[in-house]
Amino acid sequence: MMEEDEDTGGNNSTYEIDLGNLTVEDTEDEPVSTISTNGVAPQDEPPLILEEVTSPVPLVTPTQATKLMAQVQDSHMAINFKFEEKVFTNGQKPPLICGSCQKEGHCKADCREDELPPLVRLPPMNNHFLNQLTAIFEQLTKDFEPSVEEIEERDRIVSDLEAYIKQFFSGVQLKLFGSSANGFGFQRSDLDICLTFKGNPEGKDIDHIQIIEALADKLKRYRQCNHVFAITTAKVPIVKFAIRRACLEGDLSLYNTLALQNTKLLATYANIDHRVKCLGYAMKYFAKLCDIGDASRGSLSSYAYILMVLHFLQQVKPPVIPVLQELYDHSKAAPEYMIDGWNAWFFREAKGKTLAQHWKDYGKNRDSVGQLWVSMLRYYTETFNCRGHVVTIRQ
Structure with a gap:
């Protein structure tokens, strides 16, 4: 629709291009060989002259839009483009994706996969069944808990690592925490190691990220370690590494003292x-x-x-x-x-x-x-x- 611009006193004309009927596909740059929305190839499109526009244009192709903008630059005219929600969404609402199963059509609160089946009350257990359960759990503990030799090996790894790091950082103390030391760890579980400095129990005036990056650099030169890299963007910055001789992975963090205390508990x-x-x-x-x-x-x-x-x-x-x-x-x-x-x-x-x-x-x-x-x-x-x-x- 062509309108006279009241703000310019009638000297300039404003041409309103209604894009309400445009779709996402219509506004994409089309190859030369394709057919435009007018049913002709882009190079054969009829020219769109501003002076000849007397009503809103339902849609314009990218080629026509480029030509229109070139005319605007050479004249005192202006074009108003209407951008409406249905143009960008094609009349569709954003998809609803479940945060649990990642499927469309429902939210996490309504996810069928998170629904619990109806509970069935346990029948009375006789002594034979309970004794079998006890035997199974006793054997399971023996099968999965680390042996005395593995525990000693883990302690040696930490001791050797501490001796190496002390060459570069004086007063370093390394202690295991987590499943490696809380009494509930499986065999071959990862090494979680906390680093502190003697005489500084709270870690005051320490740049954790700088030290983590420096530790990663030093551990890359340690013959017992490989696959070393620092993660400084985590809530608790860590150095991840692997121990060659034991085929164990480990995480080294600074002043994770609350986790140390929880491990002792x-x-x-x-x-x-x-x-x-x-x-x-x-x-x-x-x-x-x-x-x-x-x-x-x-x-x-x-x-x-x-x-x-x-x-x-x-x-x-x-x-x-x-x-x-x-x-x-x-x-x-x-x-x-x-x-x-x-x-x-x-x-x-x-x-x-x-x-x-x-x-x-x-x-x-x-x-x-x-x-x-x-x-x-x-x-x-x-x-x-x-x-x-x-x-x-x-x-």
Whole structure:
């Protein structure tokens, strides 16, 4: 539609090109050999003259648009292009893609693949079945826990790595954390190593990224390591590497001190009662078999599954393990050991201070591993209120 421009006092004309009928395909640059939207080849298109435009043009091809713009530059005229939603979307809405299954047509909240099947109550278990479960879990622990030789080899790797890094950074201390040291690690599990500097427990005035990059550069020259590279964009910058002689992969981070303390806490629980370790391995293996042990894909991490086991063993009657953070003289203020703003204190046995002396329920629970496994399944499927409660091992 041709309009007189009121702002220019009638001296200039404004030509309105209505693009409401354009589609995405119509606006793409077409090859010379193709047919335009007017039904003719681009080189045969009739010229579009501004002075001859008396009504809105439903669509223009790229070739015509180029010629129009050339005319605008040589005149005192202006063109108004109407860009409407239906032009760009072709009348379609953005696709709805599920964040869980990555399929179109529904959102994650309505994903059928995330729907749980109806629960079936477990039938009563006879002693023969429970004894078989116990034997299976005992054997599973023996099959998957690292041997004494492997644990010693891991310690030697860390010791040798520390000696090498000390040549370039004085006061370095390396410590294992995570599954390699918490009592629930599988054979050949990755090495998670925390680096700190002696005399600087909180890592003050340290440029983590600069040190990580320098460590990666030095480890590339270490004969025992290969496939070394730094990841500095992560929340916790790390150096990833592999150990040649042991065929193990590892991550080296700086001042991951809260993870160190959590590792000590889990190791303490694992050493209180052998059933704790058996159930921990059973839960991790169960999650692996069911393919629900990858936090990056929306399920829980292996650490979270271990917390579920510990929480249940604290809640069962009588409890198998205590809440170590509550084993102190409640007539006094609660002990504190602050790390990154968190109170990470927990009870640890020492000379003249045993768990049996400070926990009244010590040794009272006599259930077998099989009985505890079935009870744990019932607890989380029938008793635990997942909407109103949280899994915690602090109370």
